[in-house]
Amino acid sequence: MRDLSGKLRTAGLRTTKQRLALADLLFSGGNRHVTAEILHAEARTNGLAVSQATIYNTLNQFHEAGLLREVIVEQGRSYFDTNLSDHHHFYVENESRLIDIDNQDIAIGDLPQTPTGFEPVGVDVIIRLRHK
Amino acid sequence: MRDLSGKLRTAGLRTTKQRLALADLLFSGGNRHVTAEILHAEARTNGLAVSQATIYNTLNQFHEAGLLREVIVEQGRSYFDTNLSDHHHFYVENESRLIDIDNQDIAIGDLPQTPTGFEPVGVDVIIRLRHK
């Protein structure tokens, strides 16, 4: 992912040192699923001094800005997914690991009618897996 | 729901006063979605003195015993569903409210192939709603 500065600016976020470094960790490789803890550890490993609060603030801001998708599969911990395409997830329970399901590999037919007065804002499908 | 004692015993749980009272709250009406907080408040309203720890222990034991299904839709809070039939959920984000989707109203076609070495242990579909 090039031009992280542009990406942040487009999202309405200032290009601070911490945000740029975290964006680099998040968006420069392939698609990723991270928790605050994972990202914090990675930042420190890469010599970036960021506080936990900034990790949380940044993840939430990126999420609000539409740069990350939040995935809730475990109680007490949030995952953030850099893959913004319409897709769903396998969740390996023993390993606390998420795996993307390619959109062409799943088809949801006959979604139920949305109750009157409401509008759908998203559909999450989670297939929970365990080791055989 | 009659014979709560039998229900607990069948599940391998002792029929204590607190468990029976909580089971009554959970299983005597129609299907319900409760959080620990909701159940605790209800118990107190009904004059039952139970500690928070017992609420959590009981919900977890009922879940382990297969009497409740856990539904994770919000970070930081677990819901427990008394409806054990195969079904999915609407989640009204503004109200923190779950609504069952009748199984005949949704069809998931072409589930993706489970990665080798794993077996599926459940599929959760959550349709998030907002007020129009």
Place this chain on the structure above:
DNA sequence: ATGCCTGCAAAATATTTGCATGTAA
């Protein structure tokens, strides 16, 4: 220069655990 951002620590929230006591079997 101004307003948003960061770090730190403390607070808030949800849940779990240790231990002494109580109670179902």
Place this chain on the structure above:
DNA sequence: TTACATGCAAATATTTTGCAGGCAT
């Protein structure tokens, strides 16, 4: 009687918030 359950408080874990100081614009 004995093993499991309960209550209470403290511990744990994750996330959020307040505030003083720092930095992007």
